[in-house]
Amino acid sequence: MLDEKTLKILSRYVWFGDKEELVKNEPFKVVAYAMRYADLDVYPLLYSLGEENLRETLRVALPGWFDKKSWNFWCIVLGVKFEFPKRSVR
Numbered sequence: 001m002l003d004e005k006t007l008k009i010l011s012r013y014v015w016f017g018d019k020e021e022l023v024k025n026e027p028f029k030v031v032a033y034a035m036r037y038a039d040l041d042v043y044p045l046l047y048s049l050g051e052e053n054l055r056e057t058l059r060v061a062l063p064g065w066f067d068k069k070s071w072n073f074w075c076i077v078l079g080v081k082f083e084f085p086k087r088s089v090r
Helices: 004-013 019-025 027-037 040-047 051-060 068-078
Strands: none
Touching: 004 019, 004 027, 004 040, 019 027, 027 040, 027 051, 027 068, 040 051, 051 068
């Protein structure tokens, strides 16, 4: 389970919506934005969530949660090969 206290700290990387609601209802979105925008000094805090939670964040990510650079970085660091989430073309 994701640590709510840590998620509240990481929510500083989310600039939209109700942060408390996001922490409660969309914790992987909060983690994804931190994985995308955080500086290296925040990585130990991210790792405290556990590698499996970070992998799950990549697995459930929706388009817009990551850019390609951060996506590729985390896939390499976590040793996974997930397809980058893309918006569907109508």
